[in-house]
Amino acid sequence: MLAGFRHLLFRGLLAWAVTALGAAHPWDGPTRGPAPQRGRTVVFLASDSRNGGVTGVFRGFEGAAALLGWKVLFLDGGGTPGGQDDQWARALAQRPNGIILGGFDAEGCRERLDQARKARIPVVGWHAAPEPGPAPGLFLNIATSTREVAEQAVTAVARDAEAKKQGAGIVLFTDSRFAVARAKTQAMARAVGRNPRLRLLSVEDVPIARAHDEIPALVARLAARHGAAWTHCLAINDVYFDHISFPLAQAGRGDIAQVAAGDGSSLALARIRSGLSRQIATVAEPLRLQGYQLADELNRALAGAPPSGYRSRPLLVTPALLKGAREGDVEADLGFEEGYARLWK
16 A cells, blocks of 8 residues: 555656656657556566665666556565576566566576576666677666766776876776676776876775675775875775775775766765765766666567667766755756656656
8 A cells, every 4th residue: 555655646746747847857868669568567686785776776667667557576686696596586487577687797697588588578687788788688788888987987086186186096896797897897997097197006806795894804905005005996886985984994094085987876975975985976877767767678678669779878976066966866857757757658
């Protein structure tokens, strides 16, 4: 009953937003598409619910699914290969009309994707391949451009170093289990190499799901190894910086600035907004928008239509951007809720 009330309330608020704000917000996404494929059951298969990007995009997808009249089942892989495969099996056993793959590497689950294909269950991925667009086993992968995200993150570090009139020694945190993380890491390393003011000290491969346990001891080792040469951190995900402030303070290195190349979690935005940490920026995925993208592309797959061709753009989130954002919401003026509501009307 509560879920039904929430859906009705969401619909009412969105209808008000379309009327009151629709004309004020430009929308660069799709304006044509198939009719809503109502009454469908969809599984959102999350790699790890502790990942702020995954949960953020799910919140957007949940709202879009309510507009489309879909029943959504959320399954959490828990950040481990065994847990993820178990939830894959559970998802397929539900015989849903579609599956959303949230934060999985499609390369690592080809057998499950093949099972979905044989069962005629379309799968749309979020961060399931290195780049946005069609991918093996997927109707579509939704993400922003890896190169664009990487270059924005490195540019933020370079600007900070320039403002301080110093060079930058960078430690880069990544998770090589994921193709998108590997591609992002390579792109950041290339961008660092093109700037004579910047130097890549090391690349640290830490599983996102293990960041809480591994970052404290790793920070102590890095501080001892690099000393004053270490001035900045880059990371492929904000999760690493969820656990870094106290270890840096313990090592006497509360001066090290941090920039994440995704995904713009709520915790990261709060840190940047408060100014109480040394995370100075994140290159955020427009997570709620991408949740709506997931719903739209899956709706097209269910209708037998081709992908829309739309690709969202990353957002470089800084204290200045957050200060100027309406109600602190960096997605407030993107116009996607109104745009998709008109598309599905």
